Amino acid sequence: MSRVRFSAAAVFFCALVAIITGQAPVVGAYPVEVPPLPGANDFSCRPTPDKPYPVVLAHGAATDAQRSFGALAPALRRAGYCVFAADIGRVPFPAPGTSGAADRGWPGLGPVAAALQGNVIYGVADIASQTTELSTFVSTVRNDTGAAKVIMVGHSTGGTEIRELVRRRPDVVASVVTVGTPYRGSTFEGLPSMFPFYGALGMDGQQTAAQVFGPAGAEQVPGAPTLTALNAGGETPPGIRYTAIASRTDEVITPPETALLSAPRPGDRNSWVQDGCPNLAVGHDELLSAPRVIADILAAVEDAPPPPPC
Numbered sequence: 001m002s003r004v005r006f007s008a009a010a011v012f013f014c015a016l017v018a019i020i021t022g023q024a025p026v027v028g029a030y031p032v033e034v035p036p037l038p039g040a041n042d043f044s045c046r047p048t049p050d051k052p053y054p055v056v057l058a059h060g061a062a063t064d065a066q067r068s069f070g071a072l073a074p075a076l077r078r079a080g081y082c083v084f085a086a087d088i089g090r091v092p093f094p095a096p097g098t099s100g101a102a103d104r105g106w107p108g109l110g111p112v113a114a115a116l117q118g119n120v121i122y123g124v125a126d127i128a129s130q131t132t133e134l135s136t137f138v139s140t141v142r143n144d145t146g147a148a149k150v151i152m153v154g155h156s157t158g159g160t161e162i163r164e165l166v167r168r169r170p171d172v173v174a175s176v177v178t179v180g181t182p183y184r185g186s187t188f189e190g191l192p193s194m195f196p197f198y199g200a201l202g203m204d205g206q207q208t209a210a211q212v213f214g215p216a217g218a219e220q221v222p223g224a225p226t227l228t229a230l231n232a233g234g235e236t237p238p239g240i241r242y243t244a245i246a247s248r249t250d251e252v253i254t255p256p257e258t259a260l261l262s263a264p265r266p267g268d269r270n271s272w273v274q275d276g277c278p279n280l281a282v283g284h285d286e287l288l289s290a291p292r293v294i295a296d297i298l299a300a301v302e303d304a305p306p307p308p309p310c
Contacts, residue, residue, distance in 0.1 A: 032137045033087040035066050039074035043144045045082035053174045054141055055151045055301060057085040058134055058158030060180075061123040061213040068155055071289045072297060079298055081151075084141045088133040088161075089123040091214050123157055124214030127226050130157075131164040138165070138172060149174040151301055155288055156180045156253065157216045163230050166240060175241040177300040180250055180287045183235050184258045185222035190251030190284075205254070222258075235261055236268055243300035245293065247273040252284035271296055276309035 034041055040057070047054060055076050059068040065085035076083045123130070138150055151174050154162040159181025166173050191208040192199030198208040209217030219226040236242045246259035253259050260270040273282050273293055282290045295307040 032133050032140070034137075035064065035085075035087055037065055037069060037073055037085055039077035040065075040069065040083040040085050042082070043084075045145065047082055047145055047147050048080065051080050051082075052147065053149050053151045054082040054084060054145050054147050055153060056134075056138055056141055057083065058152065058154035058161050059085070059087070059123055060154075060156030060158050061089070061216045062121055064122045068288050072153070072294055075294050075298060076301065079302070081301070082145055082147075084137070086133070086137045087122045088137070089125040089130040089157075089216065090120060091125045121214075124216050126215040127157075127160055127164055127219050130216065131161045131168065134161050135165055135169060138169075142172060148172075151175050151177070153177040153297060153301065154179065154181060156182075156284065157213070157220065160216075160220060160226070160230070163235075164226075166237060167230065170237055170240060173240055175243075175301075175303070176236075177243045177245065177297055178259070179245045179293065179297065180247065180253050180259050180284055181244070182220050182253050182258045183227070183244070183261060184231065185220055185224055185227050186253045186258055187222065187255070188217070188252060189254035194251070234263070234265070236265055238265060241303065242268045243271060244269070245271045245273065245287070245296050245300065247282040247284070247287060247293075249274075249281045250284045250287070269300070271300070271306060275306060280310065 045054070057065065057069050057073065059065050064087045069085050073083050073085060141150060142148070149172055152162045152165070154160070154177070156179070159178030162176055162178065166176065186205075186209070188205030188209040191205045191212065192203060195208055195212055198211055203211070206221045209221065218224070242261065242264070244260045246253070246256050248256050250256045250259065261268055264270055273287070273290070273296065274280050277292055280292055282293060287293050292307070292310065299306050
């Protein structure tokens with residue numbers, strides 16, 4: 001999840017336009033978009049016998065593949081992996097129905113304001129819709145590379161989409177790495193100070209998440225039905241190796257422990273960014289750029305021991 005910056009005045013004006021006049025953009029489902037990204041999206045890349053599975057990266061809410069994976073994708077490619085990442089999760093905006101009411105759920109002030117200013121915000125649609133897009137992209141990667149399965153790496157909301165993808169299609173996923181993903185929901189404690197417009201309105205972290213991150217934010221709070229369903233029977237399924245990476249100084253996914261597995265199965269692994277580097281401060285948006293975290297992700301993808309202490 002990444003900050004979406006806009007002025008309070010713009011948000012207020014755009015929200016009034018969307019709510020009072022019903023002029024929010026009317027869109028349908030979006031196709032998967034594959035952006036240019038160094039180290040990734042070379043569809044001529046073919047897996048090798050020692051690295052038979054491509055790596056598919058899933059970005060978080062209110063961000064995209066280019067902003068998320070500029071450091072990670074090249075690192076994985078240098079390690080010999082075929083790497084792929086798409087932009088998914090453009091939110092369908094509510095359209096006035098015949099009764100004057102919106103046909104779709106409210107997507108949040110942030111995505112509405114951004115869209116009315118001509119900006120595209122990814123990763124803010126509901127988890128089910130984003131997972132469908134991600135599944136389509138995974139199928140494309142498998143078909144083009146000839147790989148039977150893929151390794152999935154997800155940051156924040158991207159990890160929740162991967163969990164839902166595994167629930168639907170466990171046969172196509174070899175292993176999973178989540179980075180700052182709220183398995184049991186986040187209180188989003190730091191958001192009101194990060195987005196003071198909402199804090200000034202008296203919104204708490206969870207309410208702010210619903211406005212900034214849209215349906216994806218609302219579905220990742222403690223007790224949300226989406227997470228309840230994903231955790232039924234255990235947070236991870238048998239037969240697929242999971243690595244959960246978290247930072248003790250994550251200000252968005254709170255408490256930080258929610259980004260770790262509560263009961264890892266044999267073969268699963270929890271990893272604090274601060275393991276071996278106790279004084280390292282890594283915020284939520286730095287989880288895909290800090291060198292230590294990149295090393296943790298590479299080790300998890302390769303099923304190798306964690307990197308040595310700092």
